Amino acid sequence: MTGRLLNLQRQAAELGRLRTGLTQPGSNGRNRPVRSANWIVSSHDRTRVEAAATLWGGTVERWAPQGNGEAQWRVITESSSIEALLPPGDPLSQYNEMWTGGGCARRCDGITEKLKKRPCVCLDEHGENWYLLGPQQVCRATSRIKVILPDLPGIGLWRADTHSFYAANEWPGVIDMVAAGTGGQGVIPVSMRIEQRQRLAEGKTKKFPVVVVDIRATVRQALTGTIPGSVLSPVPPAALALERAPRDYAAEARSAKTADEAVGIYRQAEAAGDMTDQLKAQLIAIGQRKRAAEAAAAAGTPVDPGATDPSTESSDEAPVDAEIVDDDDPEMLWFHIVTEAGERGWDIDQLSGQFTARNPGVTPDTAGAAQLRTFLTDLRETAA
Template sequence: MPILELQRRMRQLGEIRIGRVVDTGRISQRTQRPIMRPEKLDRFRVTSASKPLLEEVAALYGGTVQPWTPANGGPAEWEVYTDADRLPVLVPPRDPVTQWYELYKGSKCVRRCDGVTEQKSDKPCLCNPEQRDCQITTRLNVMLRDVPGLGVWLLTSHGYYAGTELPEVAEFLATTRGYVDAWLAMEEKQVVRDNGDVARFMVPKLDVAVTPAQLLAGQGAVSPAAVEATAARAAITGNGPAAIEAPKAAPPAAAQPTAETFIAAAVDSKTLNDLSTNLKAAQHAGFARNLGDASDLVAVAFMKRRAELSSPSTDQPAAQAPPAGDPDLIWQQIVAASPWPMSELRERFITASGGVAPEDAGVQDLTDFLNGMKAGV
């Protein structure tokens, strides 16, 4: 049982940065220190206290690991300027983004405000809303998918566009089950100022390779079943496991699987777990997207085999059919059988389950809803 008042979180392995500070060549008369200015980058810069971790980053995404001392006088770390403007990441399912108005003096945060209340003093926000002293501060936590280490990497942005766009995308991805495969990318934006000057700056963004409907249906999340599905796809296609996006040259394209490939996989499935794994591989390849379509031979093969495996059999050990079931597979069946649009389906499910969202529902809630929908309740 966890301590209820203790905020749990994954440890931070390092930071992903889209800029750096450079020396202007001038000296501050007040502090007698060099005056620095920010400079944008068109490739990701990654910093960490762990040199071995950054060596893994450099091996994957290019660059050379070198010592780095933060401008604010923090502890010495390491940095690598990668060759990548897109990184394969996993978006955590809980609180991937935080946002505050913040004001720093040196390395110390003296104000942290949500726009109404200043958190450190628990008093009303001290800034003039028309001319704030505090900066918008958006923090995104992701895992670098192919880099060893169990923890998150922090990206911090003070930009307006990152502050308005990143949270909505990250929070939508976090509504799916598990950690979501995504790309962290950089996009250049330009704005024409009132005086006619054009400002250009880099904005971090999150991309995924699945549709919003697929995300809401539970697809795109990384789970043990998804890892098994990846292995199944590799076995079917004859291609080894691949990263979401290779930072260097892409591997040769493998032969595309056919409908017959997945029909055979359905027939050969020995357990419901095997069937679920093979179904996800088929759907990832573009087959069996609608399990209720009688004209889809792949979908028919999977539904037929599911019925066979679900039926009692004297020659099959009972332990082969897991009693817990697969929430993802049950939700896919609900989506396939639903006569309603996705938004209405979600609302109906939440109402029927007493306020539980599909992505948080257990096997029993999902099964009850599916049975009720089939019965016309």
């Protein structure tokens, strides 16, 4: 793309807010805050609020935010759960904040108060238990999350704010887990749910709502970045989550600078459950070629590039049957053992069982080089 201002952040417009509270007249004639069990959708655009009412129930009404803000439209829905999408990047912002009639007086990350560049005021004035005091004395944990509501009109984001201590702790864990799997590039389907909870404090049961961000996927899908878009109903877009391309372990092993790096890629393929017989043969051959090349280089022996360069290897080439000479590397010994086991048609479980049977109380992962070498020698002798 061309013709953009490079010193400005690129972000979608804010279309409206998702709220969990409202105000009602009190006995003294003054408005008092009230928690809502269902979502409240507000926007300057009436058509968006009407669409929300169609989806989640409720009556659209004219409404002025507390603090004499510009009049908007809102609907107090009949739903405590709505489906949304987390946009790419980091949709979560968190600070400890104190607001007054003049606006935000403090904004702190828990260590530094950002507005005046000073240490945390609450901690300095009230000690480690400052958070137990009321909002008139100390800052409040403020979490803001931006989401996409795909079934409402407009291209942009909707913001939900909460002062919940529990949400402040739970939201980052969910967001960071998904970001780890998608690299921050996925559009992730979630449910935004107002969940009623209770706790016992000072002998009294206190009930309170918590906004829960629930990823519509399994933990495995979240961590691997393969969250399926089909979990969003009723009409899922063609692609809601980043679909990660299959990993080319063989290419990575060929590009590895050392045999040890190639061994590490072999282990990663095993741990991920991606190992196949063909891939196993490729990785073993690559590792052995790299190990032979390293040994030849250390001995000053000329090396035939065609025999040692893994980049010249075909995808269906069988493992090289190389003898081990004074090799004390357990990883490389295990490579050779897997090669021998593959010729017998053993899978990894069968191989581990055979090893443990011959070495009671010892697994291949905990075995030393001498035990592995003895086991390999036995396998070769029985094969002969």
